[in-house]
Amino acid sequence: MTDRTNHLNPLVGPTNGLEPPDGLKIRVLVAKPGLDGHDRGAKVVARALRDAGMEVIYTGIRQTPEMIAEAALQEDVNVVGLSILSGAHKTLCPRVVELLRKQGLDDVLVVVGGIIPDEDLPFMHGLGIQGVFGPGTSTQDIIRFIREHAPRVAA
Amino acid sequence: MELLDRLLAGERRALARAISCVEDQGPEARALLAGLYPHTGRAHVIGVTGAPGTGKSSLVNALARAYRAQGLTVGIIAVDPTSPFSGGALLGDRVRMRDLAGDQGTFIRSMATRGSLGGLAHTTGEVVLALDAAGFERILIETVGVGQAEVDIASAAHTTVVVEAPGLGDEIQAIKAGVLEIADLFAVNKADREGADHTVMALKMMQGLGPSMGHHGVSAGSGKPGHQPGEQPDGTWLPPITKTVAIHGEGVPALRDWIEEHAAYLERSGLRGRWELARARTELEHILRDRLMATLLARQPAGQLPDEILEAVAGRRLDPYTAAERLLAGREPSEPVR
Numbered sequence: 441m442t443d444r445t446n447h448l449n450p451l452v453g454p455t456n457g458l459e460p461p462d463g464l465k466i467r468v469l470v471a472k473p474g475l476d477g478h479d480r481g482a483k484v485v486a487r488a489l490r491d492a493g494m495e496v497i498y499t500g501i502r503q504t505p506e507m508i509a510e511a512a513l514q515e516d517v518n519v520v521g522l523s524i525l526s527g528a529h530k531t532l533c534p535r536v537v538e539l540l541r542k543q544g545l546d547d548v549l550v551v552v553g554g555i556i557p558d559e560d561l562p563f564m565h566g567l568g569i570q571g572v573f574g575p576g577t578s579t580q581d582i583i584r585f586i587r588e589h590a591p592r593v594a595a
Numbered sequence: 596m597e598l599l600d601r602l603l604a605g606e607r608r609a610l611a612r613a614i615s616c617v618e619d620q621g622p623e624a625r626a627l628l629a630g631l632y633p634h635t636g637r638a639h640v641i642g643v644t645g646a647p648g649t650g651k652s653s654l655v656n657a658l659a660r661a662y663r664a665q666g667l668t669v670g671i672i673a674v675d676p677t678s679p680f681s682g683g684a685l686l687g688d689r690v691r692m693r694d695l696a697g698d699q700g701t702f703i704r705s706m707a708t709r710g711s712l713g714g715l716a717h718t719t720g721e722v723v724l725a726l727d728a729a730g731f732e733r734i735l736i737e738t739v740g741v742g743q744a745e746v747d748i749a750s751a752a753h754t755t756v757v758v759e760a761p762g763l764g765d766e767i768q769a770i771k772a773g774v775l776e777i778a779d780l781f782a783v784n785k786a787d788r789e790g791a792d793h794t795v796m797a798l799k800m801m802q803g804l805g806p807s808m809g810h811h812g813v814s815a816g817s818g819k820p821g822h823q824p825g826e827q828p829d830g831t832w833l834p835p836i837t838k839t840v841a842i843h844g845e846g847v848p849a850l851r852d853w854i855e856e857h858a859a860y861l862e863r864s865g866l867r868g869r870w871e872l873a874r875a876r877t878e879l880e881h882i883l884r885d886r887l888m889a890t891l892l893a894r895q896p897a898g899q900l901p902d903e904i905l906e907a908v909a910g911r912r913l914d915p916y917t918a919a920e921r922l923l924a925g926r927e928p929s930e931p932v933r
Contacts, residue, residue, distance in 0.1 A: 464619060465682075465707075490683035495707045500690040507696045511689060514703055516611040544608050 466494045466590050468519040471508045472501045473532045482523035485553060488579035489521075489586070505532060509539035512548060518590040524554040530563060537567050547591045553577070598623075599630040602729055607702065610729045614704055617721040628721060634728035636871070638670070639858050642752030644714060644738040644745050644774065649760040650784040652691035653841035655737045659695055660844065661851040662733050668700040670726035670734045674715055677707040684708070688737060702731060714738040714745030720878075723751065749777040750877060753870065754857045756780045756850070759798065761790030775801065778834050779857050782850055786838035798836050825853070826860050891922060 470486045472479055479501050486496045497515045499508070512520050520540065524532060533552060540548055551571035556564065564572050571585050598616070601609035613631075617624050643651050643658070652673065659669045673688030684707035695701045704722065711717045715738060726734050738748050748755055757778035762785075775798075783794050824835030835853050839846035861867035892898055904922070907913035 465709075486685055490678060490685045491681045493682040495677075495684045495686060495705075497686045497689060497705050500687075500693070502693075504696075507693070510696060511703075513608055514611055515705060516615045 464592055466519065466586060466592075467497065467515060467517040468494050468521055468586065469497045469499065469508065469512050469515060469517045470521045470523065471499045471503045471511070472523045473503050473505060473508060473536065474524065474526050474528045475502065476524065476526035476528075477501050478525050479523070481525070481553065482521075485521065485523070485579060485582060489583065492583040492587075494586070505535040505539050508536055509543055509545070512540060512545055513543050517548060518592070519549045519551060519586055522550070522552045522554075524552060524556070527555065529554070529556055530560060533564065533567055533569060537569070549586065549590050551582070551586065553582070596626060596630050599627060602631075602725070603634060605730070607699075610702065610725060611704075613725045614722050617725060618706065618716070618718050620718065624721075628724060631724050631728040635724045636727070638723070638727040638731055638734045639754070639854075640723055640727075640734045640736065640752045641854055642736045642738065642748035642755040643758060644748050644755065644777075645740055645758030645760075645782075645784075646763060647740050648763060649740070649758040650841050651737050651740055651758050652688045654756075654758055654782060654784055654839060654847070654850075655688075655735050656692040656694055657839070657841045657844050657847040658735060658851055658854075659692070659701055659733075661847045663695075663698065663700055664848075665851075667732045668730065669702075670723075670729070670731035671695075671701065671703045671737070672719060672722055672726070672734070673703065673705045673737045674719060674739050675705065675707060676739050677709050679710075682709075702726065702729070708739060711747070713747030714740070715747040715751055719747075720751050745774055746777060750874065753861060753867065754779045754854050756782055756854070758782045758784050759794050760785040761788045761794045779832065780834050780850065780853050781836040782839050782846075783836060784839045784841050786846065787840045787843075791838060795836050795838065802833065825856055826864075830864060832857070832860060894925065895922075 468489055470482055470489070472482055483498070486498045489496045497511065497517065499511055503511075508520065508522070511517075520536065522529075522533065522536060529552065533550075537550060540546070540550070549571070550567075550569050551573065552564065552569055553573040554575075556572050556574055561572060571582070571589065573582055573585075598609055598613055602613050613627060616627055641658075643655050645651055655671060655673070659671060662669050671692070673686070673692075675684055675686045675688060677684045686705035686707060689703060689705060692703055695703065704726075706716045706719060706722065708716050715736070716722075719736065723734055723736070736748065736752055738745050755777050757774055757780070759781060760783065781798050783791055783798070785791070822833055824833045827833055837846055837850045837853060839850055841847065858867075861870070892900070895901055900922070904913065904918050908915050908918050
């Protein structure tokens, strides 16, 4: 087995300055469910998470909840990030959470970005979604939240 | 081992967790790989490499569909680069593979290179083992795709497809050494664009420039006019050149059929057996190197190379060759240079 700290040595090969102490990568699925095609925000967040040292699987637009859950399973992600600007969050989020649970992915952290009215926050919290990031949220806040709440399970 | 049993029973979540285990190279990984190994060796592994913009992801997607149409199960590993500055990665190849969503006969996993520079991640070969043991009959590996330095794929795949596309630079670009020498097949993708025929001609001309070392160490055919691609009378393999338009699926069944023909050729020529033997040697040497190093380091007081030795070498008071001999012999690091 290759010594996995090799690539952490700054003098040997590429540096990983933001490597978490245990060396485990945080894998994040970034997906846009539903029919909403505005993905610039999702891409901005995806790049910010990459720059924070995370491995981001970007699935693109027009994802069904089934596609999202399937990708989350195959990619063994720690976090699923949903970008929803269409207002359909009260339909899409429960469906995604349900499918993740059905596949045994109970401990995956689900976060949502986009347009979520304040009055819908209790609904989101009720689904177990604590991380809701509306317009104007700084990417640093999202990064900090994920670092604090993502499950860190050694494979 | 519970995870192993569930993987072998076909549980996809177990496969996904097993892949993470081997990728993270944690303490459980070695036992898992030892358990997987007897169940491997059945899948045919196909590498897809080429410069950025040639449409590798779309071609992998189309090839997977073509295999599925024949009832074969397909595992896909899509590799993208890890940023050397942040250690993070943006893995976007799945975007091109939405056709395969919902298909239980397909499994797609994205991998970041995590510091490896040859086009694949260090553990891509081990992830192949997991997919192989899980029963996927064809495993497609899409490399990072920087174009020239991507030689890892040649030792990870039985059949390597090099993807070209018209209009990405002049013909000389298309025939730079390294990537072209590892090709068992060429796909000229985006063949509906202008210049596709020129790209095909450039590749044929390159083949006609004389025998070269092919992927499996055998001289490729000389590509003289009139030579049909594929197996030559002398038993060598002349890489066929297939035009494709991956997003429309055009030319892809033909490419698939050539891959299958190459697989059959590897079997009947005995090259497949030689490849496996060579790979077994490389694998074992690699693992031995790591284990021997780990054993030696474990013998050191701090579990790492002693600072006194490093300082002596850096200060030219000790040469690294003598230092190594000392460490291997288990001598005290502070012994003065004779």
